[in-house]
Amino acid sequence: xxxxxxxxxxxxxxxxxxxxxxxxxxxxxxxxxxxxxxxxxxxxxxxxxxxxxxxxxxxxxxxxxxxxxxxxxxxxxxxxxxxxxxxxxxxxxxxxxxxxxxxxxxxxxxxxxxxxxxxxxxxxxxxxxxxxxxxxxxxxxxxxxxxxxxxxxxxxxxxxxxx
Amino acid sequence: xxxxxxxxxxxxxxxxxxxxxxxxxxxxxxxxxxxxxxxxxxxxxxxxxxxxxxxxxxxxxxxxxxxxxxxxxxxxxxxxxxxxxxxxxxxxxxxxxxxxxxxxxxxxxxxxxxxxxxxxxxxxxxxxxxxxxxxxxxxxxxxxxxxxxxxxxxxxxxxxxxxxxxxxxxxxxxxxxxxxxxxxxxxxxxxxxxxxxxxxxxxxxxxxxxxxxxxxxxxxxxxxxxxxxxxxxxxxxxxxxxxxxxxxxxxxxxxxxxxxxxxxxxxxxxxx
Numbered sequence: 231x232x233x234x235x236x237x238x239x240x241x242x243x244x245x246x247x248x249x250x251x252x253x254x255x256x257x258x259x260x261x262x263x264x265x266x267x268x269x270x271x272x273x274x275x276x277x278x279x280x281x282x283x284x285x286x287x288x289x290x291x292x293x294x295x296x297x298x299x300x301x302x303x304x305x306x307x308x309x310x311x312x313x314x315x316x317x318x319x320x321x322x323x324x325x326x327x328x329x330x331x332x333x334x335x336x337x338x339x340x341x342x343x344x345x346x347x348x349x350x351x352x353x354x355x356x357x358x359x360x361x362x363x364x365x366x367x368x369x370x371x372x373x374x375x376x377x378x379x380x381x382x383x384x385x386x387x388x389x390x391x392x393x
Numbered sequence: 394x395x396x397x398x399x400x401x402x403x404x405x406x407x408x409x410x411x412x413x414x415x416x417x418x419x420x421x422x423x424x425x426x427x428x429x430x431x432x433x434x435x436x437x438x439x440x441x442x443x444x445x446x447x448x449x450x451x452x453x454x455x456x457x458x459x460x461x462x463x464x465x466x467x468x469x470x471x472x473x474x475x476x477x478x479x480x481x482x483x484x485x486x487x488x489x490x491x492x493x494x495x496x497x498x499x500x501x502x503x504x505x506x507x508x509x510x511x512x513x514x515x516x517x518x519x520x521x522x523x524x525x526x527x528x529x530x531x532x533x534x535x536x537x538x539x540x541x542x543x544x545x546x547x548x549x550x551x552x553x554x555x556x557x558x559x560x561x562x563x564x565x566x567x568x569x570x571x572x573x574x575x576x577x578x579x580x581x582x583x584x585x586x587x588x589x590x591x592x593x594x595x596x597x598x599x600x601x602x603x604x605x606x607x608x609x610x611x612x613x614x615x616x617x618x619x620x621x622x623x624x625x626x627x628x629x630x631x632x633x634x635x636x637x638x639x640x641x642x643x644x645x646x647x648x649x650x651x652x653x654x655x656x657x658x659x660x661x662x663x664x665x
Contacts, residue, residue: 320396321396324396324399324400327400327404327408328399328400328401328404331400331401331403331404339404339407340407340411343404343407343408343411344411346408346411347408347409347411347412347416348411350408350409350412350416350420351412351413351416352416353416355419355420355422355423358420358423359423361396362395362396362397362423363395363396364395364396364397364423364424364427365395365424366422366423366424367424367425368422368424368425373422376421376422377422380418380419380421382415382418382487382488383415383418383419384419
């Protein structure tokens with residue numbers, strides 16, 4: 231019963247979009263539903279992920295490692311790590327979100343979506359447009375009509391900062 | 394390029410459902426794409442409390458009058474529905490979508506409440522309930538209302554309010570004490586000493602500009618949009634709903650002068 235499995239840890243290679251290779255323990259990628267199915271059903275040892283930039287992949291692997299080490303005693307530390315994890319420029323955050331959505335890492339996807347949502351919360355329309363580079367396709371008349379219909383959505387101290 | 398165009402549709406819906414209802418309504422104005430995304434049933438279903446169907450089943454309200462979840466959401470924000478045969482009313486907080494309840498006067502514990510010399514029970518044109526409690530005269534004023542923390546939205550800061558009106562010439566009601574306690578582990582007597590003073594009258598017009606909104610340890614009453622007045626009795630956090638019932642209590646039992654002219658509509662528990 232005391233047999234050790236440490237010597238037989240399975241190794242897997244992930245290949246990022248720019249052909250950079252990442253070698254990691256197979257157990258780590260099982261957090262991704264997509265990779266788990268590939269590993270279990272096709273018994274592959276190398277998985278190309280051409281749509282994911284290496285930079286993004288590095289971040290995601292960093293998360294998988296931290297998440298695998300999560301125990302009740304370092305919960306606080308993990309929370310801080312998560313906070314820092316999404317504290318990146320929007321473009322990078324969206325790259326991560328798209329990749330995590332593709333890889334189906336459910337807990338992290340929800341966390342990323344919350345982080346993107348937090349960049350919309352309590353912001354003025356003008357600020358959100360600037361931050362996400364959204365161009366309005368409403369006429370000014372339509373827009374003012376809309377503001378009149380739901381005045382409560384435009385009341386209060388809305389944040390105008392765009393960082 | 395619009396950053397959102399890089400995201401798959403499922404992701405966009407997930408993101409928007411992590412904002413608040415008021416953010417979502419505001420985001421409709423961003424562009425036509427957002428407006429149509431924000432009509433999604435998925436988003437509004439998320440903004441509704443997870444147990445909204447069970448709650449509605451306790452009422453006579455028929456949700457089929459609303460064709461979309463969004464419509465249902467705003468219907469529940471704008472007009473409260475009565476539960477359990479009128480013992481309780483339920484509505485949603487427009488900004489957060491969190492649950493608000495008002496305990497009907499008949500469900501409150503009012504000392505001398507069953508004595509017609511002190512309290513009268515009658516219908517009121519502005520009331521959502523079938524009867525209100527009208528105080529003619531009493532020395533010991535003591536009103537309690539209870540709700541299970543399990544029924545509330547989890548992990549939310551709540552406040553309890555006494556909702557009422559004053560007749561033209563109320564007396565003895567200049568101030569009272571209010572307390573909110575967790576019934577299971579905070580005793581009546583311990584909390585009595587921590588009570589806050591509340592003023593059942595609104596701040597006189599003449600003093601409103603003088604920065605006198607809050608006096609020491611207490612609050613003045615304010616007018617509500619539904620024609621009633623309210624005064625905050627205290628705050629608490631619903632946590633995970635495991636703290637058992639929470640009780641809000643209004644008392645003036647130390648100064649035993651006569652009090653009269655209070656019409657009680659209920660005790661409301663809503664997000665802070």
